[in-house]
Amino acid sequence: MKKISKITINEKWCKSCEICVQFCPKKVYDMGRFYPVIARPEDCIACKLCEKLCPDFAITVTSPDKAESNKK
Amino acid sequence: MDYLYYLRKEKMPHIWCDGCGHGIILKSILRVIDKLGWEKDDIAMVSGIGCSSRTPGYVDFNTLHTTHGRAIAFATGLKIVKPNLHVIVVSGDGDATAIGGNHFIHAARRNIDLTVIIYNNYIYGMTGGQASPTTPIGKKASTAPYGNPDAPFDISRLAQAAGAAYVARSTVYHVGKTDRYIEQAFLKKGFSVVEVMTPCPTSYGRRNKEGNGVEMMMFQKKNSVGVERAQKMSEEELQGKIITGVFVDKEQNNYLQRYDEVIDKAKQINQ
Ligand SMILES: Cc1ncc(C[n+]2csc(CCOP(=O)(O)OP(=O)(O)O)c2C)c(N)n1
Ligand code: SF4
Numbered sequence: 001m002k003k004i005s006k007i008t009i010n011e012k013w014c015k016s017c018e019i020c021v022q023f024c025p026k027k028v029y030d031m032g033r034f035y036p037v038i039a040r041p042e043d044c045i046a047c048k049l050c051e052k053l054c055p056d057f058a059i060t061v062t063s064p065d066k067a068e069s070n071k072k
Numbered sequence: 073m074d075y076l077y078y079l080r081k082e083k084m085p086h087i088w089c090d091g092c093g094h095g096i097i098l099k100s101i102l103r104v105i106d107k108l109g110w111e112k113d114d115i116a117m118v119s120g121i122g123c124s125s126r127t128p129g130y131v132d133f134n135t136l137h138t139t140h141g142r143a144i145a146f147a148t149g150l151k152i153v154k155p156n157l158h159v160i161v162v163s164g165d166g167d168a169t170a171i172g173g174n175h176f177i178h179a180a181r182r183n184i185d186l187t188v189i190i191y192n193n194y195i196y197g198m199t200g201g202q203a204s205p206t207t208p209i210g211k212k213a214s215t216a217p218y219g220n221p222d223a224p225f226d227i228s229r230l231a232q233a234a235g236a237a238y239v240a241r242s243t244v245y246h247v248g249k250t251d252r253y254i255e256q257a258f259l260k261k262g263f264s265v266v267e268v269m270t271p272c273p274t275s276y277g278r279r280n281k282e283g284n285g286v287e288m289m290m291f292q293k294k295n296s297v298g299v300e301r302a303q304k305m306s307e308e309e310l311q312g313k314i315i316t317g318v319f320v321d322k323e324q325n326n327y328l329q330r331y332d333e334v335i336d337k338a339k340q341i342n343q
């Protein structure tokens with residue numbers, strides 16, 4: 001099975017600016033009603049651009065080799 | 073990396089508006105500090121007043137939130153008394169080049185070993201959008217409802233002319249460059265300036281119909297020109313462009329070295 005990145009969004013800090021949605025090179029996110037939705041996590045290349053550009057410290061991306069969820 | 077390790081988590085979420093670029097600059101600063109392995113207690117972050125100047129309130133370093141325009145004066149005193157501290161000043165275009173303009177140019181002339189990171193959003197964000205010394209000609213501000221008649225400062229060129237040892241400009245969109253320049257500035261022994269262009273959708277973007285944070289960052293992406301390429305372009309071609317890159321990177325004696333020399337000389341004479 002293809003390993004995928006672990007992405008978390010802290011909705012308590014997110015201000016819905018959509019920077020992550022618009023600048024992700026792989027279009028992993030869709031904008032939801034209030035917060036971004038991680039619509040295509042399997043497309044994530046773990047470049048962490050969304051994490052770096054989120055002004056609100058609301059996104060964490062853990063690359064597949066480090067993602068806990070894959071250690072099954 | 074774990075950004076939260078460096079934050080005062082109880083102060084979050086921060087006050088900056090949605091789409092404001094200030095948080096992106098703070099993240100760059102924290103990434104560089106993490107990469108350099110600096111201890112939190114060895115860092116002092118100093119600011120004046122403004123949205124940008126709220127930065128020290130969120131970080132778990134030694135922090136000093138001072139009066140409008142005076143951050144560099146406080147930071148100078150701090151650096152002289154505690155030369156081993158990494159002293160970082162964060163400032164807005166208004167704080168650094170309007171009310172604090174004299175402190176800025178004279179600290180550059182002195183070449184005191186500080187890094188000043190200027191969050192340039194072309195406006196006084198905090199107080200609702202008065203024109204600042206970097207507001208471009210013709211742009212609207214609450215104090216210039218029909219368009220600003222004043223010519224703007226180019227902060228990087230100003231720092232260069234005043235004698236800074238390191239000067240670079242980036243934008244919040246160009247996050248890799250911002251990291252690189254901040255790292256070079258932090259490692260510089262002398263007065264170093266990194267000017268980062270950052271959107272203020274609330275007090276500038278809206279009034280000038282430049283859109284939200286995303287659209288203002290798209291503008292940065294499309295309209296930035298590296299300094300080498302800019303040298304081959306005409307004034308006309310450069311209209312409305314943001315010139316990014318390293319403008320100055322030179323070695324010269326800094327203020328603390330020269331001050332020590334004065335002390336040595338005085339001791340010899342008075343022996
Ligand atoms: C002595 C003094 N004069 C004026 C003010 C009002 N004031 C607060 S912030 C500010 C301008 C901030 O603009 P800038 O430094 O560009 O930061 P930004 O909010 O855009 O990040 C002004 C004029 C003040 N606090 N103190
Ligand atoms: S890490 Fe890169 S590819 Fe993955 S979601 Fe973020 S911006 Fe998109």
Ligand code: SF4
Nearest residue numbers: 014015017018020054
């Ligand atoms: S960039 Fe951050 S604050 Fe903006 S929408 Fe995405 S998660 Fe929310």
Ligand code: SF4
Nearest residue numbers: 088089092123197272
């Ligand atoms: S007013 Fe402008 S500078 Fe201040 S937080 Fe809002 S967007 Fe940022």
